[in-house]
Amino acid sequence: MQRRLCLCGIAASVLVPPGARSHPAEQAAALDALRRGGAGLVVAMRHALAPGTFDPPDFRLDACSTQRNLSDEGRAQARRIGEWFREHRLVPRTVRSSEWCRCLDTARLAFGAAQAWPALNSVIRDRTAEAASTSLARAELERLAAVNEPGFEVWMTHQANISALASGFTNSGEALLLRHEPGRAGPAIVARLAIG
Numbered sequence: 001m002q003r004r005l006c007l008c009g010i011a012a013s014v015l016v017p018p019g020a021r022s023h024p025a026e027q028a029a030a031l032d033a034l035r036r037g038g039a040g041l042v043v044a045m046r047h048a049l050a051p052g053t054f055d056p057p058d059f060r061l062d063a064c065s066t067q068r069n070l071s072d073e074g075r076a077q078a079r080r081i082g083e084w085f086r087e088h089r090l091v092p093r094t095v096r097s098s099e100w101c102r103c104l105d106t107a108r109l110a111f112g113a114a115q116a117w118p119a120l121n122s123v124i125r126d127r128t129a130e131a132a133s134t135s136l137a138r139a140e141l142e143r144l145a146a147v148n149e150p151g152f153e154v155w156m157t158h159q160a161n162i163s164a165l166a167s168g169f170t171n172s173g174e175a176l177l178l179r180h181e182p183g184r185a186g187p188a189i190v191a192r193l194a195i196g
Contacts, residue, residue: 029191030177030190030191030192030193031088033177033190033191034088034090034152034177035088035090037093037150037151037152038148038149038150038151039145039148039179040141040142040143040144040145040146040147040148040179040180041151041152041153041177041178041179041190042141042144042152042153042154042155042177042178042179042187043092043152043153043154043155043175043176043177043178043193044155044157044161044162044165044166044170044175044176044177044178045081045106045154045155045156045157045170045173045174045175045193046157046158046159046162046170046171046172046173046174046175047070047074047098047100047102047103047105047106047156047157047158047172047173048070048074048075048077048078048081048102048105048106048109048110048172048173049070049071049073049074049077049172049173050068050069050070050071050074050102050172051068051071051074052068053068054068054124054125055067055068055100055125056068061099061100061121064101064105067100067101067102068102069101069102069105070102070105070106074102074106074172074173075105075109077172077173077195078105078106078107078109078110078173079109079110080195081106081110081173081195082109082110082111082112084195085110085111090152091151092111092151092152092153092154093149093150093151093152093153094115094153094154095107095111095113095114095115095153095154095156096114096115096116096117096120096153096154096155096156097114097115097116097117097120097155097156097157098116098117098118098120098121098122098156098157098158098161099116099118099120099121100121100122100158103120103156103157103158104116104156106156106173107154107156111154114156117155118133119133119136119137119140120133120137120155120156120157120158120161121133121158121161122157122158122160122161123158123160123161123164124158124160130160130164133161133164134161134164134165137155137161137165138165138180138186138187141178141179141180141187142180144180145179145180145181152177154175162176165178165186165187166178166186166187166189167186168189168192170192171194173194173195174192174193174194174195175192175193175194176189176191176192176193177189177190177191177192177193178190
């Protein structure tokens with residue numbers, strides 16, 4: 001399968017479809033943001049391809065066999081994500097993940113390790129948890145901006161969480177580069193990143 005890469009600035013009026021090549025200037029801008037890092041930059045990424053829509057009703061977080069998991073293509077996609085970051089010499093300072101197996105597996109296949117963080121757990125079935133999770137994630141973005149460490153973090157999570165956090169849609173394996181900006185209701189979207 002041919003590697004596909006799309007990096008597109010959020011200011012673009014039309015989103016570049018998955019698999020399409022972005023304009024070189026947009027690609028350069030997104031790569032520059034990752035290379036500069038700092039100011040609390042976070043790569044909020046949706047897990048790689050896991051066919052289906054929801055987990056079975058009786059799924060358990062401690063049993064991957066009860067969940068919707070990565071397909072072979074999803075595992076290959078996760079590895080391509082890691083290869084892309086390594087090829088560009090981009091090493092995340094920290095990788096955090098939802099406790100769902102498809103997120104942990106994506107993070108580990110791409111980056112080698114991940115810290116489980118319940119604030120990134122799926123909110124699709126429990127919308128009452130959405131406000132609390134989104135609030136925790138936004139507070140952490142604000143804290144990271146204040147600390148202003150070099151580099152960037154990766155947060156591996158779910159589409160519903162990314163939509164709640166930043167009002168942006170991501171396909172499997174896609175990410176939004178986010179930063180806290182004072183005075184905004186939600187984080188600023190620095191760039192969109194799609195690999196694989």
